[in-house]
Amino acid sequence: MYNILIGGAAGQGVDTTCSILEKLLKQSGYHVFSVKDLMSRVRGGHNFTLIRFGSEAMASHSYILDGIVAFNQETVELHRHELKPDGFILCDSQLSVEGKDVIKIDMNAIAKKLGNPKVAGSILIGAILKIFGETLDHSRTVFAGAVKPEYLAINLQAVEIGYDSTAKQHAHNGGAYGAWMLLTGNQALALGAMAAGLKFYSAYPMSPSTSIMEYLAGKMTEAGIVVEQAEDEIAAINMAIGASFAGARAMTGTSGGGFCLMVEALGLSGMAEIPMVVADIQRPGPVTGLPTRTEQSDLNFAISAAHGEFPRMVIALKNHADAFYQTIRAFHMAEKYQIPVIILSDQYLADSSATVEPFDVRNSQVYRANDVLTDGEYLRYRLNGEAVSPRLLPGTSKGFVSADSDEHDERGRIIESAEMRVQMMDKRLSKLKKLEAELKEPEFIGDDSYDTLLIGWGSTYGPIKEAITILNHQTIHHFSALVFGDVYPLPVKRLNEKVVQAKQIINVEQNATGQIAKLIREQTGIMCTSSILKYDGRQISGEQIAAQVLKGGE
Template sequence: MSLDIHLLIGGEAGQGLVTIGQLLSKALVRAGYEVFVSQSYHSRIRGGHNTFAIRLGAGPFFAPRVSIDILVALNAETVALHRGQLTGQALLIADASFAPDQPGVIAVPFAELGPEQLWNTAALALLGNILDLPSEALHQAVEAMLGKKHPEALAENREIMEKSREWAAVHVPQHGFALTGGVSAADRLLLNGNQAIALGALAGGLKFCAFYPMTPATSIVLELITHAEVMGCVIEQAEDEIAAINMAIGAAFAGAVSMVATSGGGFALMAEGVSLAAMTETPVLIAVAQRPGPATGMPTRTEQADLEFVLHAGHGEFPRAIFAPGSIEACFALAQKALALAERSQSPVFLLTDQFLADSSRPVAPFDLTTIVPVATGSETASASIPYQRYRLTENGLSPRLLPGFSPQLVVADSDEHDEEGHISEDHGVRIAMVEKRLRKCELLKQEAIAPELSGEKGADLLFVCWGSSLGPVQEAAAVLRGQGRQVASLHFSQVWPLVPDQFLDILQGAGKIVCVEGNATGQFARLIQRETGFAIPERIARYDGLPFTARYIVERLAAMEERA
């Protein structure tokens, strides 16, 4: 079995390349193979060059690859753009009308196989033949997509798939991409990061989500909508992001476990609402899916440049926590933790993802739901003083939170500074007491902080420091370098605020060469570490062209860095 095959499908939006890729990925996972799916697309309904990439084989895989083993070109532009990435033994599949005349090219007469709207199904069957996937596995994937309510469409798809298989049996040249050794693994889930965030939030007790559509965060909400009725969750599309954050705060004040999902431009409109949540001490989860800025930037590309924005968003000083998952599993787990921590700390909590993680899919084992305790609100009736003081001064900064209408007590909230009962106050002593009360909650956030994960030996000659979605590419780059005989470790932060130096400073101090890998131009996380610990990381590998990190990119930049030194 070929251990690592990179298959890329390219074409215009609307040509069905995502359909081919999704069906093939699901069939591969059902057959027991590992896949890593990544997408690149333009912000257009039709047109623009889009790709759907699948790394497949023994795996597991955690990042995309640059070189291509099998290229499926749905238009001539795909051939021109990706021809230079083909490996020496690559296959190029294209319609006979624009297929180049060179070794490894499979010129397919799609028009002879069936109508144009089914050419993507024909390409799917052709790929099944090349990879030696059972026909029935692909038929089942198509049936799952169309459903049994469309027997005519199923029959048409089966017919063109059989024609494509028969054609491929005669015309596909010898190659080394046939898969063998797969074991059925039907108990795995093929999920992307945004789907995992949505499922994790629902498992954690989410009951309300407000949003205004913005790529690449919208698919979080689309996944929530899929399960909303069964899970008893209300989804509201607001007129803008200002309304969305205020709706979520209002729902949380009334007792619903709440969140919003947005990207940088939308979050810019939510900044005042973040301060409102802090002042009223109302828990809310804010998922920010990063994309390149400033302004609209590159709407469908990826970046890690909103860290400082999210850290400092909102006027005034108040506690917050920021999580940054680096895997599908972490997206699920941290969505739950973020909801629970928001409730415990009565503060806004953030989940930072990005387009790369949002749209990347991997097979994962079913999540263990037995240990999940959904967030419970309004459970502090017994500890509430009478008369009720919503903002009672306490040693840990946390005051009993009653829900309006669920007890005889009056629950008061105000966006201005207020006294213990919640009434507006301009008394300077009250102001000092309330600021210090809110900031005392920082201690809880530090106690709950997730320590960064060290992979490799402590004290390694080379240490990669990374956060969020750069985890997978860094892991693969470290594996490549270890294969070259180097001693390499990586330190990944899935929580980027608050930072607790006792959890990681000794690792930094004991390492040899340290390189921070992050997807922004200015080294935001490296600067944050220096600000909080005094430890400087001068060496960094940055990427800010809108594309995700790959192991090759990191290894090549490291080599160039070391050559200059």
């Protein structure tokens, strides 16, 4: 397994270089995982991407480097200490970087000579392919899909120059992932929404959620989806609810700050029993926080957002495949129970690219209510002892469909009756009981010989999985982990079983206050013995978790 870091200032082409390189490595058979570290600026600063690739599947990123590819001096200065003893640094001849591990190419001058300074990145790609013992077999097809036809020849020329100007250092390790996909968490989420029959997506641009809207907008005409950029997040969610009320499967997406604006309407979805899916792609808060970085700090908020009491479901995404399948499930649960379902992802998962087996779309059917009025007057909120009343779409029959944010009677008209209030509250809240029977228990990682149990949720799944492997190799103790996807309602069955033999329970979270630990304690009385909490905006890696566990946590 190899791991390289490619860094430079915003605008130097780090992103384009990396996305082409990742694809080339994947086409050659490797399993690829890459994660972006971006500053919130359009030009300048220091951005980097970590690209990890190998013949075996990997679940997350790592900060231990086989190579540094530097577009600028800063990249070397900031990351040299992360380089393995036998690692290399690849950079332009003009940089004042010295050492026997340094490979210099006069890439900027060569690119200029070729006629386009922008192809410097392609020279680097060629050099990297050579260093890792790759061929140029996939260059033409991958570049053809990434650059405009008129720039194809010059880029291929640049790749060859880079390839010929360096020496091979590593062997190609093989791998059978060429026919798998390489996609980001947000792309997987958007695909999942489309597979679930999404018809309407409204959102206000906000990092790191915007790429969902951008991906859908690129497909909207062909896929028959109305993608509407709203004037604000309040409009975005109210539009999604209005579209869903009228029968179009609808979703909105945002990050924590935008989700703050949406919460009153979250209650509307719960009260009026209108299915709705909202994706909160978390970033560090409070308020503007660190806009382009990662955090898992909206859990408490998502499970309790909006005043009053109403049923909801909150699903945290664990990885890229999960992003696809759980988004479909979010629509399914929203439709089945006529509730809001919140998907919690984060910048790490949203922007990272992973190699994923093509999704199985055969089982992507989403619950569809029987929307045919049989006879008599249609009662939108019929009380028949069931939690969910039959749904009818307005305009499709001789039944009147009424939705109301006021407390209402079976018809959906305002009431003040104490009895009806209690009946309607009980009906709505009874959905939670039904829902609990369908929850997914947390995924158990490891074997049954553990004495220490790590607990996590959402996107720390990958790093925790790697940490368990590292720990069980490095120490005489035995470690296992439970990672939650469904977080509200919280499934507790497996948790209650697994904590029995654990001498230590350590929650690993990308936030400052240990939100899942608090939730677990509240729901079960189980207390974590220590915590590993990271809230600097950078995703924890497997080796970092392992090191902290061995230090004894907090």
